[in-house]
Amino acid sequence: LDLKGSDLEKLADLGQGNGGSVEKVKHVPTGTIMAKKSVLIDAKSSVRKQILRELDIMHECNSEYIISCYGSFIEDPNVCTCIEFMDKGSFDGIYKSYGALPVEVVGRVAMSVLEGLTYLYDVHRIIHRDIKPSNILFNSEGQIKLCDFGVSGELINSIAHTFVGTSVYMSPERIQGADYSVKSDVWSLGISLIELALGAFPFTDPPDDDDLSDLEEYAGNQQKTPTHRDSFVVSHKTAKRASKRRSKLEFQPDGGLTTMSIIELMHQIVQEPSPRLPEGKFPKEAEELVDACLLKRPEDREAPKSLLYDLGTVEQAAALFELIGAKSLLIAGRTRTALMKPSQCIIPKGSQP
Numbered sequence: 001l002d003l004k005g006s007d008l009e010k011l012a013d014l015g016q017g018n019g020g021s022v023e024k025v026k027h028v029p030t031g032t033i034m035a036k037k038s039v040l041i042d043a044k045s046s047v048r049k050q051i052l053r054e055l056d057i058m059h060e061c062n063s064e065y066i067i068s069c070y071g072s073f074i075e076d077p078n079v080c081t082c083i084e085f086m087d088k089g090s091f092d093g094i095y096k097s098y099g100a101l102p103v104e105v106v107g108r109v110a111m112s113v114l115e116g117l118t119y120l121y122d123v124h125r126i127i128h129r130d131i132k133p134s135n136i137l138f139n140s141e142g143q144i145k146l147c148d149f150g151v152s153g154e155l156i157n158s159i160a161h162t163f164v165g166t167s168v169y170m171s172p173e174r175i176q177g178a179d180y181s182v183k184s185d186v187w188s189l190g191i192s193l194i195e196l197a198l199g200a201f202p203f204t205d206p207p208d209d210d211d212l213s214d215l216e217e218y219a220g221n222q223q224k225t226p227t228h229r230d231s232f233v234v235s236h237k238t239a240k241r242a243s244k245r246r247s248k249l250e251f252q253p254d255g256g257l258t259t260m261s262i263i264e265l266m267h268q269i270v271q272e273p274s275p276r277l278p279e280g281k282f283p284k285e286a287e288e289l290v291d292a293c294l295l296k297r298p299e300d301r302e303a304p305k306s307l308l309y310d311l312g313t314v315e316q317a318a319a320l321f322e323l324i325g326a327k328s329l330l331i332a333g334r335t336r337t338a339l340m341k342p343s344q345c346i347i348p349k350g351s352q353p
Ligand code: ADP
Pocket: 014, 015, 016, 017, 018, 020, 021, 022, 035, 067, 083, 084, 085, 086, 087, 089, 090, 093, 134, 135, 137, 147, 148, 231
């Protein structure tokens, strides 16, 4: 498919994230509905072309757990990629309108993400690097697919030059500047699973000094922060300024957390015990899976493939499925039945359903 910007008709805005925006578009010549992601690349055109070549890898991705790609093109100064449109959107939007998701749905998400990560790594030697609910997409066929994975080293570099892109889903080793491995994605999955199961981001970021005015400011801004919590873009200048004033929590005019709060949060991720599912509220299997994802030392944490292999036999899974029982899920006003096939249940190693 020879994609041109002029063949695309914009239908709706789907959202905005770090350095990019996504629109629902129609490819007029074929009538295909697509999602068009535009990323601003502030670099030489040779760099943009290199990025385009690297994005070609996405064409070769062929898995039911990975979003398919129609093609990429340059729309100066943006690099645009047209991908499969997922009509139920991403899991951050789903839990924000639905509330905490049923644990069997969270299990399906876990299984799909582990399958997707295993595929990307085994077949293409790609590490995702940005696992979070907004990059896990869902459609009305019940499919769960990953998007926004790190296919292009050049793209990652270009974005890193313009911004200090920080994500609160980052593993402790990543925050500390150690090498990124596929196990870092497993950490990000663990955080995402808790977020979906609880319907809230698992880290708290309370002010840690006694300054009352800060506390009031914090309380006043709290309800506005969640939409800004999942990712942050911080300029070098802001980072410098904030590190000079380490003891105060700051908020930007739009209510987003500033660098200061991010530093606190990063400190918490590295220093404090990992977050967990509240004890006794979820099946033991779910607690164990989350705990396995959130082991702090990458040496102790398993890779996606071994977590997937540990999920147990189909018979065990079927038994757990009977145990859990729930078979319907209301998403966006519609009941979806049997979202989870028995063979796709989650059972970590050693558990007896
Ligand atoms: P982020 O992932 O940080 O939220 P993005 O720019 O990657 O930012 O995406 C913005 C939003 O667009 C996402 O939150 C998601 O809900 C939506 N989106 C992205 N890709 C698709 C797609 N293929 N189909 C439907 N919605 C999408």
